[in-house]
Amino acid sequence: MKWIYIEDIANYKDQEVEIRGWVYNKRSSGKVRFILIRDGTGIIQATISSEKNDHPLFKKFDLLTQESSIILRGRVREDKRAPSGYELNIDHMEIIQIAKDYPITPKEHSTPFLMEHRHLWLRSKKQHAVLQIRAEIIKSIRDFFDGRGFRLMDTPVLTPSACEGTTTLFETKYFDQNAYLTQSGQLYNEATAMAFGKVYCFGPTFRAEKSKTRRHLMEFWMVEPEVAFALLEDIIDLGEDLILHIIEQVLKNNQKQLDILERDTKPLENIKKPFPCIRYDDAVNLLKEKGSKIQWGDDFGSPEETLLSQIFDNPVCVTHFPAKIKAFYMQPDDERPDLVLGVDVIASEGYGEIIGGGQRIYDLKLLEQKIKEYNLPREAYEWYIDLRKYGTVPHSGFGLGIERTVAWVCKLKHVRETIPFPRLLYKIYP
RNA sequence: UCCUCGGUAGCUCAAUCGGCAGAGCGGGUGGCUGUUAACCACUAGGUUGGGGGUUCGAGUCCCUCCCGGGGAGCCA
Numbered sequence: 001m002k003w004i005y006i007e008d009i010a011n012y013k014d015q016e017v018e019i020r021g022w023v024y025n026k027r028s029s030g031k032v033r034f035i036l037i038r039d040g041t042g043i044i045q046a047t048i049s050s051e052k053n054d055h056p057l058f059k060k061f062d063l064l065t066q067e068s069s070i071i072l073r074g075r076v077r078e079d080k081r082a083p084s085g086y087e088l089n090i091d092h093m094e095i096i097q098i099a100k101d102y103p104i105t106p107k108e109h110s111t112p113f114l115m116e117h118r119h120l121w122l123r124s125k126k127q128h129a130v131l132q133i134r135a136e137i138i139k140s141i142r143d144f145f146d147g148r149g150f151r152l153m154d155t156p157v158l159t160p161s162a163c164e165g166t167t168t169l170f171e172t173k174y175f176d177q178n179a180y181l182t183q184s185g186q187l188y189n190e191a192t193a194m195a196f197g198k199v200y201c202f203g204p205t206f207r208a209e210k211s212k213t214r215r216h217l218m219e220f221w222m223v224e225p226e227v228a229f230a231l232l233e234d235i236i237d238l239g240e241d242l243i244l245h246i247i248e249q250v251l252k253n254n255q256k257q258l259d260i261l262e263r264d265t266k267p268l269e270n271i272k273k274p275f276p277c278i279r280y281d282d283a284v285n286l287l288k289e290k291g292s293k294i295q296w297g298d299d300f301g302s303p304e305e306t307l308l309s310q311i312f313d314n315p316v317c318v319t320h321f322p323a324k325i326k327a328f329y330m331q332p333d334d335e336r337p338d339l340v341l342g343v344d345v346i347a348s349e350g351y352g353e354i355i356g357g358g359q360r361i362y363d364l365k366l367l368e369q370k371i372k373e374y375n376l377p378r379e380a381y382e383w384y385i386d387l388r389k390y391g392t393v394p395h396s397g398f399g400l401g402i403e404r405t406v407a408w409v410c411k412l413k414h415v416r417e418t419i420p421f422p423r424l425l426y427k428i429y430p
Numbered sequence: 431u432c433c434u435c436g437g438u439a440g441c442u443c444a445a446u447c448g449g450c451a452g453a454g455c456g457g458g459u460g461g462c463u464g465u466u467a468a469c470c471a472c473u474a475g476g477u478u479g480g481g482g483g484u485u486c487g488a489g490u491c492c493c494u495c496c497c498g499g500g501g502a503g504c505c506a
Contacts, residue, residue, distance in 0.1 A: 025466090025467075027464095027465045027466075027468055027469090028462085028465075028468090029462060029463065029464060029465050029468075029469085030461085030462040030463045030464095031462085031463045032463055032464055032465070033465090034464080034465055034466085034468090036466090045465085045466085047464080047465090049463075049464085050463095051463085065457095066456090079464090081464055081465080081466085082464095082466090083465095083466055101440075101456085101457075102456095103440070103441080103456095104441090105440090105441065105442095105455065105456050105467090106455085106456090106467045107441070107442070107454085107455045107456075107467070108441080108442050108443095108455085109441060109442070110441085110442075110498095110499085111498095111499075112497095112498055112499070113441070113442090168504085168505095183506080184506060186506070207504095207505070209504055209505055210431075210503090210504070211503090211504060211505060212500090212501085212502090212503095213500095213501075213502085213503095213504095213505090214500090214501095215505090216504090216505070224506095299505085301502080301503080301504095301505095302501090302502080302505095303502090326506075327506045329506085330506085342506080344506095353505090356506050357506075358506085398506090399506065
């Protein structure tokens with residue numbers, strides 16, 4: 001008997017097959033009994049029917065509970081009455097385990113309850129759909145960069161010091177010294193970009209900020225390309241292409257999951273290149289017109305990002321920020337040295353910043369001066385300064401946050417559902 | 431850290447002015463020949479987050495602590 005996955009069921013019409021999985025739900029109607037079985041790739045209805053209400057499998061059926069693990073064998077039939085269009089008429093059932101009191105029922109639950117049972121919640125349809133889309137997004141990102149000749153560079157998770165010196169880092173022991181969990185692979189990628197021309201890193205990053213919002217996790221994934229010789233406009237172009245590629249791939253390969261999530265895909269389908277691109281100066285004026293209390297020189301808060309994303313249908317690029325609200329390595333604008341050649345891309349539909357990046361300082365003296373200005377320990381940055389001594393070139397890059405991207409594409413209220421096991425403020429279980 | 435809302439059965443919630451602790455789902459038992467979160471009947475299930483106070487009487491009012499949601503701040 002051939003063991004198959006439910007997603008392939010259509011290829012086995014009128015054949016005898018074996019399905020291994022878990023009981024999603026069961027129903028009975030006198031002499032016909034139904035088992036909804038899921039195997040991780042889909043859900044199919046299995047049926048047992050008997051004229052005399054004495055089918056040998058009825059006793060086993062009665063034992064089944066939600067999430068019990070079973071192996072079924074039977075014939076695949078096309079049937080309009082079945083939820084998926086196919087069903088399995090079974091003549092064999094092996095029970096591996098009867099699950100007792102599975103906590104997640106087919107009715108409603110609150111998010112806190114479900115988060116405590118995250119290890120089980122992953123089995124539910126919507127969570128399953130979100131994580132399928134996450135996997136597709138990650139694949140599409142890798143394909144995008146690999147297809148354009150970028151080299152994957154795995155940057156370290158344990159780092160000796162703050163990359164920025166501004167944000168709060170998770171500290172850990174590293175034998176007899178202290179180490180920190182990375183908050184970005186960027187500085188290392190500036191080195192690898194000088195070796196490979198165009199590179200990207202993709203991994204988890206960590207921020208110890210006490211943020212309690214729908215857009216923040218303590219541990220999140222980021223993809224960060226870095227390109228030697230690229231200027232601000234080049235990197236904006238790259239970011240636009242990346243976002244368009246992600247959306248295209250999800251729309252092409254995840255229609256089923258988007259349906260489960262009841263995602264209206266029109267706003268995604270309508271996204272076109274080029275994105276509206278405005279300077280920080282203009283963004284501040286625009287926000288003031290819309291009633292924001294923002295002053296020139298302030299960084300955008302969540303309300304500002306939300307407001308900006310509501311003004312445009314497409315994601316929006318904001319460029320030329322005041323230097324003092326951005327990191328030390330940002331290249332100043334030649335015409336307005338108080339501004340830096342940075343870009344934030346703010347996702348549409350209120351999802352906030354998904355890309356942050358820009359052009360990096362490549363002049364040795366200027367970088368040394370900035371490190372002093374920002375009170376950073378020079379000895380920790382000697383290797384980084386070296387990059388400006390040996391064949392320095394203008395270069396640019398950005399970081400794209402995976403969880404916010406997934407939340408946006410799936411139109412979720414909170415990023416906590418976009419990763420199998422979110423690390424939230426004060427919550428590290430399960 | 432601040433603001434705000436909440437904590438009642440395993441889960442989701444109700445309980446009027448301070449006056450008998452309630453429903454649906456889930457569990458159990460039985461029924462039903464095509465169910466679609468099936469349905470119908472019956473049934474078990476409670477330290478009302480903890481502690482203290484006011485009162486003849488507290489799920490309800492007051493104090494306090496704990497836990498959680500939402501928001502702000504923080505956030506290349």
